[in-house]
Amino acid sequence: xxxxxAKRAGRATSAxxxxxxxxxxxxxxxxxxxxxxxxxxxLLVFLVYPLxxxxxxxxxxxxxxxxxxxxxxxxxxxxxxxxxxxKAAANTLWLVVVLVPARMLGALATGLLLARFxxxxxxxxxxxxxxxxxxxxxxxxxxxxLFKPGTGPxxxxxxxxxxxxxxxxxxPEWAKxxxxxxxxxxxxxxxxxxxxxxxxxxxxxxxxxxxDGANAVHQFRYVTLPNIAPVLLFAAVTGVIQTLQYFTQAxxxxxxxxxxxxxxxxISSTFGYPEGSTFTYPLWLYVVGFRYGALGYANxxxxxxxxxxxxxxxxxxxRFRSFL
Amino acid sequence: MSPxxxxxxxxxxxxxxxxxxxxxxxxxxxxxxxxxxxxxDQSLTANLWPTAWHPGNYAEVFARTxxxxxxxxxxxxxxxxTLFMLLASVPAAYAxxxxxxxxxxTIFVAIVCMMMLPxxxxxxxxxLMWADYGLTGSLWPLVLPMLLGDAxxxxxxxxxxxxxxxxxLDAARVDGCGEWRTxxxxxxxxxxxxxxAAAMFQFFYAWNDYYGPLLYTSxxxxxxxxxxxxxxxxxxxxxxxxxxxxxxLLTMVPIxxxxxxxxxAFVQGVTLTGVKG
Numbered sequence: 378x379x380x381x382x383a384k385r386a387g388r389a390t391s392a393x394x395x396x397x398x399x400x401x402x403x404x405x406x407x408x409x410x411x412x413x414x415x416x417x418x419x420l421l422v423f424l425v426y427p428l429x430x431x432x433x434x435x436x437x438x439x440x441x442x443x444x445x446x447x448x449x450x451x452x453x454x455x456x457x458x459x460x461x462x463x464k465a466a467a468n469t470l471w472l473v474v475v476l477v478p479a480r481m482l483g484a485l486a487t488g489l490l491l492a493r494f495x496x497x498x499x500x501x502x503x504x505x506x507x508x509x510x511x512x513x514x515x516x517x518x519x520x521x522x523l524f525k526p527g528t529g530p531x532x533x534x535x536x537x538x539x540x541x542x543x544x545x546x547x548x549p550e551w552a553k554x555x556x557x558x559x560x561x562x563x564x565x566x567x568x569x570x571x572x573x574x575x576x577x578x579x580x581x582x583x584x585x586x587x588x589d590g591a592n593a594v595h596q597f598r599y600v601t602l603p604n605i606a607p608v609l610l611f612a613a614v615t616g617v618i619q620t621l622q623y624f625t626q627a628x629x630x631x632x633x634x635x636x637x638x639x640x641x642x643x644i645s646s647t648f649g650y651p652e653g654s655t656f657t658y659p660l661w662l663y664v665v666g667f668r669y670g671a672l673g674y675a676n677x678x679x680x681x682x683x684x685x686x687x688x689x690x691x692x693x694x695x696r697f698r699s700f701l
Numbered sequence: 702m703s704p705x706x707x708x709x710x711x712x713x714x715x716x717x718x719x720x721x722x723x724x725x726x727x728x729x730x731x732x733x734x735x736x737x738x739x740x741x742d743q744s745l746t747a748n749l750w751p752t753a754w755h756p757g758n759y760a761e762v763f764a765r766t767x768x769x770x771x772x773x774x775x776x777x778x779x780x781x782x783t784l785f786m787l788l789a790s791v792p793a794a795y796a797x798x799x800x801x802x803x804x805x806x807t808i809f810v811a812i813v814c815m816m817m818l819p820x821x822x823x824x825x826x827x828x829l830m831w832a833d834y835g836l837t838g839s840l841w842p843l844v845l846p847m848l849l850g851d852a853x854x855x856x857x858x859x860x861x862x863x864x865x866x867x868x869x870l871d872a873a874r875v876d877g878c879g880e881w882r883t884x885x886x887x888x889x890x891x892x893x894x895x896x897x898a899a900a901m902f903q904f905f906y907a908w909n910d911y912y913g914p915l916l917y918t919s920x921x922x923x924x925x926x927x928x929x930x931x932x933x934x935x936x937x938x939x940x941x942x943x944x945x946x947x948x949x950l951l952t953m954v955p956i957x958x959x960x961x962x963x964x965x966a967f968v969q970g971v972t973l974t975g976v977k978g
Contacts (some may be wrong), residue, residue: 412796415789419849427823504723512909514928528747573972622819625911681820690817
């Protein structure tokens with residue numbers, strides 16, 4: 378009898394316990410929701426919706442006045458034959474292949490230099506970093522002025538040395554390299570990231586290596602590089618993503634170097650100057666959508682950009698699974 | 702190899718390289734500054750030094766453009782984008798870093814994806830959405846989304862919050878604090894450097910943004926920001942490099958001032974974006 382009561386009582390408390398546990402779980406879920414609700418809504422409105430919408434729109438034709446009309450694969454067929462897309466994609470690829478490694482090497486070199494200072498590193502770090510703060514439009518204007526053919530300071534100084542400088546932003550061959558120089562001017566943020574990683578490398582490893590007779594090159598190869606590899610990879614991935622969006626500097630450099638007053642087409646009328654050499658993929662997307670008003674086709678271009686960016690992101694997520 | 706027995710030569714060489722690099726990083730600004738004091742005619746010549754100083758060029762910039770208007774628009778955009786971003790992103794970063802719940806990893810991956818997404822991918826659908834609400838032609842389409850958080854800021858704040866030991870939070874919870882109280886009373890004071898860095902990044906991003914204002918405010922000049930005004934300024938006054946240089950420098954000044962006041966927090970923040978694997 379006693380045993381039965383005890384058993385019943387036990388059952389009763391465990392039932393009550395389960396109820397409070399459920400209650401508490403529900404309360405926890407509500408707590409999490411109270412922290413996350415705006416961001417969850419943000420993911421729906423600004424990530425999921427536009428992605429789904431742009432895939433749908435990529436099969437339609439419409440503009441700001443006319444509603445979307447289904448055209449099947451027509452935009453996609455057009456994409457394959459569009460010479461402007463090929464040119465723009467080639468320019469963006471060129472920037473990914475040249476600009477990203479150039480910035481990384483520049484930042485690593487300056488970082489290595491600063492890591493060797495015991496005193497004075499702070500002043501140099503600030504000086505090297507300052508240009509990275511310049512608003513991109515202002516920095517681009519400054520560089521177009523600096524590299525002005527004829528009377529610009531760079532070509533003036535080169536002429537003093539007896540060298541005839543190229544046309545820089547006004548030459549189809551030199552326009553993209555000039556943008557790379559502009560990118561190198563602003564390596565400060567990368568440099569600070571690399572410098573922090575370099576200073577984090579355990580001193581003992583260097584000491585052990587030098588006891589083993591490793592010279593400076595060996596130390597860099599076998600101690601420094603493996604330690605900073607994750608930081609380098611992360612910088613490479615984010616660098617590629619940033620370069621896929623490359624827009625402002627190319628737009629402003631073309632508009633300013635062309636020296637034309639903007640006409641009805643707004644700034645986009647000078648995009649790509651000279652001879653389409655600075656026409657990047659995002660510029661072409663902007664022109665298609667907002668100058669030609671071909672919003673369906675613009676979404677086709679957007680979907681392609683998304684697929685490329687997603688592939689790069691997947692590489693990163695795989696490698697950096699540990700921090701998730 | 703040790704710094705103790707390094708030679709004087711290495712010391713001199715290192716400083717020589719660093720000074721040369723400093724000159725290279727600074728000379729674009731110096732040339733720009735010199736040109737901003739030249740007469741219009743001289744700014745078209747190859748002279749690098751002004752023969753006569755014309756500080757009036759700076760007044761010219763104000764006379765020719767609605768610079769105060771651009772400045773006000775830019776400041777409003779940057780300030781409200783930053784405040785709104787913090788309101789939504791700090792709690793979310795806390796839930797992602799310090800609370801355990803089902804689906805947390807999935808949501809974090811989604812946030813990383815959003816951070817990595819080029820803005821041009823979602824431009825057309827979002828533009829159409831804001832056009833439906835009648836908000837194109839203003840900066841609202843760039844400010845309002847911040848009320849729903851910003852992916853990069855959430856990422857950055859989460860990385861920072863992960864470095865705060867759980868013991869502090871557990872102590873608060875044992876004392877009977879709910880999660881919101883724990884966040885406000887215990888975590889916020891400790892997370893000040895991280896919050897300062899995220900706020901500064903957002904502020905600078907908005908201040909420097911060109912693509913967003915170009916997309917949404919091109920047709921309405923009264924909503925233009927400094928970047929947009931500066932880019933168009935050059936094309937309207939095609940050849941007057943002295944005025945353009947002055948205008949360019951004027952847009953850089955506020956950023957540099959903010960930087961020097963908050964240099965330490967900023968450098969810490971930049972380091973935080975480098976994430977180790």
